[in-house]
Amino acid sequence: MNPKYKILFDKIKEYEAIVIAKHVNPDFDAIGSAYGLKILIDENFKNKKVYVVGSNIDDSKILNPDLTDEVFSKALLITCDTANLERVDFDNFDKVKEVFKIDHHVDGENFGNYKLVDVNAIACCQVIAHWAMTLNLKISKGAATHLYKGIVTDSNRFMYKNTSAQTFLVAAELMNCGIDLNEIYDSLYIRKLKIQKWINNCFQKAVFDSEIAHIKIYEKDYQNLNLTLDEIKSPLGSICGIEEIKVSILATEIDGVVKVSLRSKKIPINEIAKNHGGGGHHLAAACKLSNWKEFETLLLEVKELIARTNL
Amino acid sequence: MNPKYKILFDKIKEYEAIVIAKHVNPDFDAIGSAYGLKILIDENFKNKKVYVVGSNIDDSKILNPDLTDEVFSKALLITCDTANLERVDFDNFDKVKEVFKIDHHVDGENFGNYKLVDVNAIACCQVIAHWAMTLNLKISKGAATHLYKGIVTDSNRFMYKNTSAQTFLVAAELMNCGIDLNEIYDSLYIRKLKIQKWINNCFQKAVFDSEIAHIKIYEKDYQNLNLTLDEIKSPLGSICGIEEIKVSILATEIDGVVKVSLRSKKIPINEIAKNHGGGGHHLAAACKLSNWKEFETLLLEVKELIARTNL
Numbered sequence: 174m175n176p177k178y179k180i181l182f183d184k185i186k187e188y189e190a191i192v193i194a195k196h197v198n199p200d201f202d203a204i205g206s207a208y209g210l211k212i213l214i215d216e217n218f219k220n221k222k223v224y225v226v227g228s229n230i231d232d233s234k235i236l237n238p239d240l241t242d243e244v245f246s247k248a249l250l251i252t253c254d255t256a257n258l259e260r261v262d263f264d265n266f267d268k269v270k271e272v273f274k275i276d277h278h279v280d281g282e283n284f285g286n287y288k289l290v291d292v293n294a295i296a297c298c299q300v301i302a303h304w305a306m307t308l309n310l311k312i313s314k315g316a317a318t319h320l321y322k323g324i325v326t327d328s329n330r331f332m333y334k335n336t337s338a339q340t341f342l343v344a345a346e347l348m349n350c351g352i353d354l355n356e357i358y359d360s361l362y363i364r365k366l367k368i369q370k371w372i373n374n375c376f377q378k379a380v381f382d383s384e385i386a387h388i389k390i391y392e393k394d395y396q397n398l399n400l401t402l403d404e405i406k407s408p409l410g411s412i413c414g415i416e417e418i419k420v421s422i423l424a425t426e427i428d429g430v431v432k433v434s435l436r437s438k439k440i441p442i443n444e445i446a447k448n449h450g451g452g453g454h455h456l457a458a459a460c461k462l463s464n465w466k467e468f469e470t471l472l473l474e475v476k477e478l479i480a481r482t483n484l
Numbered sequence: 485m486n487p488k489y490k491i492l493f494d495k496i497k498e499y500e501a502i503v504i505a506k507h508v509n510p511d512f513d514a515i516g517s518a519y520g521l522k523i524l525i526d527e528n529f530k531n532k533k534v535y536v537v538g539s540n541i542d543d544s545k546i547l548n549p550d551l552t553d554e555v556f557s558k559a560l561l562i563t564c565d566t567a568n569l570e571r572v573d574f575d576n577f578d579k580v581k582e583v584f585k586i587d588h589h590v591d592g593e594n595f596g597n598y599k600l601v602d603v604n605a606i607a608c609c610q611v612i613a614h615w616a617m618t619l620n621l622k623i624s625k626g627a628a629t630h631l632y633k634g635i636v637t638d639s640n641r642f643m644y645k646n647t648s649a650q651t652f653l654v655a656a657e658l659m660n661c662g663i664d665l666n667e668i669y670d671s672l673y674i675r676k677l678k679i680q681k682w683i684n685n686c687f688q689k690a691v692f693d694s695e696i697a698h699i700k701i702y703e704k705d706y707q708n709l710n711l712t713l714d715e716i717k718s719p720l721g722s723i724c725g726i727e728e729i730k731v732s733i734l735a736t737e738i739d740g741v742v743k744v745s746l747r748s749k750k751i752p753i754n755e756i757a758k759n760h761g762g763g764g765h766h767l768a769a770a771c772k773l774s775n776w777k778e779f780e781t782l783l784l785e786v787k788e789l790i791a792r793t794n795l
Contacts, residue, residue, distance in 0.1 A: 330641045331655075332669055341656035344642075348649035358643055366692060366728045373722075376684045381677060411684075417677045 177289045178304050184273055184287060185214055190222045190248040192240070194263035196255040197228070201361070205323030206232050206253035206275065206297040207453060212316035213305050227262030253325075254297035256281035274299055295335040298323025302343045317350035370406050371395070375408035383476050386412035387422040389468070391469040402427070407477050409434055419484075420475050424468050431462040433471060445474050488600045489615050495584055495598060496525055499560040501533045505553070505574035507566040508539070511673070515541050517564035517586065517608040518633030523627035524616050538573030556580050564632075565608035567592035586611055604645040609634025613654045628661035633668060679715050682706070686719035694787050697723040698733040700779070713738070720745055730795075731786050736781050742773040744782060750795040756785050 185191060193211055195203035209261045214223045222244070245268035255261050259319045266272070274285035276452045277294040298320040305312050312320075324344065328336045331344075348354075379388045388408055395405050407444035410422040413436050421436045433449070434457075435442045441455040449471060451460020462468050493506070496502060502647025504522055513670055518536045526558045526570050545623035556579035567589035577583070585596035588605040605611045609631040623631075635655065639647045642655075647783050659665075690699045699719055706716050720734040726745050732747045735736045744760070745768075746753045752766040759784060 186784075227566040263749045320741070330643065332641065332665070334666060337657040338659035338663055341659060342654045345652035345656065348647075348652060355641070355645060355649055362725055363727045364725055366726050369673055369687075369722070369726055373684055373687045376680075411680070415677050415680055 174307055175289075175304075177287075178307055180287055181273060181275070181304060184249055184271070185221070187217055188247070188249040188270075189220065190244050191224070191255060192245070192250045192269060193223065193225045193227075193241045193475065194250060194255070194261050195253045196201060197259045197262045197438050198232070199228060199230055199254075199262065201230070201322035202296045202298055202315075202328040203254040205319040205321075205326075206301055209298060209316050209319035209323070210253065210275075210301050210405065211286055212319065213301070213310055213314060214420070216313055216316070217310045232331075242268055249273060251275060251439055258282055258284045261446065293337060295333060295337070295340050296324045296327035298327070298344050299340055302347060303339060306343065306346045310319065312347070314349045314351040314353075317347040317352045318357060321347045321352050322361065326356070326361065368407060370399070371398060371400065371404065372408045372411050376411045379408075379412050379462070381418065384417065384479050385418040385422065385472070385475055386415065386418045386420075387424065388412060389465075390423070390425040392426045406432075406434060409436065419479055422472070422475065424462075424465075426465075431465060431468050432459070433462060433468065434459050435475075440478060441484045442475065442478070445471065446479060448474065485618055486600075486615075487638060489618055491598055492584060492586070492600050492615060493619055495560055495582070496529055496532070499558070499581075501530065501555050501559040503556070503559045503561045503574075503580060504534065504536045504564060505538055505566070505568075505572050506564045507571045508573045509543070510539060510541055510565075510573065512541070513607045513609055513634035514565040514635040516630040516632075517612055520609060520627045520630035521562065521564065521586075521612050523624060523630065524612070524621055527624055527627070528621045533730050546777060551645040553579060560584060562586060564612070567588075569593055569595045574614065598701075604646060604648060604650075605639035606644060606648070606651050607635045609638070609653055610654050613658060617654065617657045618693045623658070623661045625662040625664075628658040628663045629668060632658045632663050633672065635667070637672065639748060678709065679711070679718060681735070682709060682711065682715070683719045683722050684781065687722045690719075690723050692729065693726065695790050696733065696783070696786055697726065697729045697731075698735065698783065700776075701734070701736040703737045717743075717745060730790055733783070733786065735773075735776075737776075742776060743770070744773060744779065745770050746786075751789060753786065753789070756782065756789060759785065781787070 191214060193207045194281045195207045199347055210222045211225050213219055224240050226237060227235060229235055245265055248269045249271050250269040251273045252261050253275050256276060272285040273287045275297060277292060277297045277300055279292045281290060288301060302320040324340060328340060375388050381384055405425060406423060413419040417461045419438055419440055420442055423434045425432045435446060437456045443455055443458040444451045444454050446458035446460040449460040449462055451458060453459050502525060508516045522534045522536050525532055526705050534549050535547055537548060538546060540546055553731045556576055559580045560582050561580040562584045563572050564586050567587060583596040584598045586608060587601045588603060588608050588611055590603045592601060600611060602611045613631040613712055621626040639651060686699050690697055717734060717735060723732040730749055731753055732744045736743045744755060748767045754764045754766055754769040757764055757769035760773055761773040762769060
């Protein structure tokens with residue numbers, strides 16, 4: 174057993190108050206880690222006060238009226254799914270007693286008094302679920318549902334690279350905790366008709382040229398559609414996974430800047446994002462451009478990259 | 485351990501020649517079961533001659549020039565992933581010595597001298613993989629890749645209802661056999677640009693009315709596109725999974741008849757397919773109509789069904 178598993182267990186046991194934070198703009202892995210862990214603590218440790226802080230998945234604020242400075246001063250803070258201090262959705266770092274970081278990101282910043290970081294895990298939820306099953310904690314359907322959602326979304330349903338034997342073992346264990354796959358997938362994958370139409374209309378405008386697919390979205394295209402940022406960017410998926418296309422690009426005009434998302438099948442494209450002040454992974458990167466002219470430059474750079482790369 | 489596991493093992497051990505058949509128009513579960521099992525036998529049992537018979541996934545014929553009547557007369561036939569005798573892609577039932585049926589379908593026909601049928605398994609590949617891992621057989625990357633593909637496609641990547649803890653345990657074991665997820669998903673999910681465009685164009689013509697989405701495809705729509713039947717029908721996926729839609733219908737004119745595929749979120753629609761000489765599952769059914777007028781009748785029936793069903 175990973176010796177850090179015992180330390181996490183002991184630290185939770187030691188504190189009466191536990192505050193769980195996650196990253197800003199939380200996704201299902203951040204939310205699932207935080208609430209999954211909260212339920213695990215509530216159900217396996219006696220007499221704890223456990224608070225999840227920050228924002229909900231819809232960006233509304235989580236309310237904790239009885240979370241006072243007095244509570245903070247005796248609390249353990251656990252950060253979930255957050256690599257860097259500045260991304261933690263919590264302002265009272267100086268008020269809590271100790272900090273325990275649980276994460277799965279590579280290149281994370283070294284903060285916190287204790288750490289449980291598994292960069293091979295596809296999701297922070299996998300780290301927490303594996304910790305719980307290894308320590309034979311009771312995992313209720315509620316906790317399991319939260320943890321499974323994080324794993325499913327971060328792995329794109331067991332598709333992305335870091336999906337491992339451990340990912341599937343954890344999924345098997347969570348199934349045995351009584352989770353309802355239909356319910357979970359309905360909550361994650363059902364799309365509004367207006368979103369499907371939006372994706373389809375954007376695909377109609379996609380340009381396929383020199384093994385590059387790109388879609389340009391202007392503010393006027395979506396301004397009356399009442400879409401979230403994630404929804405506005407969702408047409409990117411429709412141009413990825415096409416045989417003839419090596420690099421897919423979505424460029425979205427937002428508040429006067431052009432946000433660019435790049436996806437590649439094999440050719441590393443994060444250097445191009447870096448050239449324009451952005452960054453990311455080899456096959457998924459992003460940057461912000463000041464105008465559409467700069468986007469044409471970026472398109473040319475991608476074209477040249479493909480021409481000189483034999484991948 | 486399921487006692488039938490031992491019988492399958494002993495029967496394979498007993499025979500020198502083993503013929504493996506699967507259903508006509510094989511999918512990845514049929515092909516994966518057959519070749520996965522062939523490789524398992526080749527690698528775990530000594531001095532066997534193992535033949536997979538019937539068609540490949542592209543409908544080309546699998547050739548076995550040394551599979552003579554003499555071989556048949558001493559052979560064990562194993563049928564994979566095939567519920568009914570008439571669907572077995574093999575004409576020489578009367579020539580083989582014994583028949584072993586391995587399957588996962590409900591309502592299967594009772595044929596064969598021995599059976600290993602697990603109706604709770606999401607795929608026949610899961611039955612075979614679980615048999616192999618329970619008996620501690622060596623599972624090479626080649627066998628594991630075939631078996632994983634069957635599980636992934638029949639479960640729609642761990643999404644459909646019969647996905648279970650065992651499904652994930654088997655997937656974990658196959659991961660430990662060294663399968664390459666990227667390679668597998670690339671081979672299964674990469675779409676040609678013309679297919680993505682076809683899906684998108686069909687979606688543009690979809691009609692959304694009274695919680696029903698339907699797409700009509702005429703022969704002239706696809707006659708110059710060089711698409712397979714599966715490709716022609718692929719736009720159905722684009723109208724399923726939409727929040728406002730309870731029933732999705734794709735109607736395709738093929739050789740003068742109208743083939744109808746129905747998908748439902750909750751309302752059982754197989755009765756409607758039955759009314760028109762078809763059938764299927766509660767939430768996924770199909771039928772053939774003689775003309776477009778009958779399709780309008782079917783549409784009305786679906787509308788009435790939705791109106792009187794509180795689901």
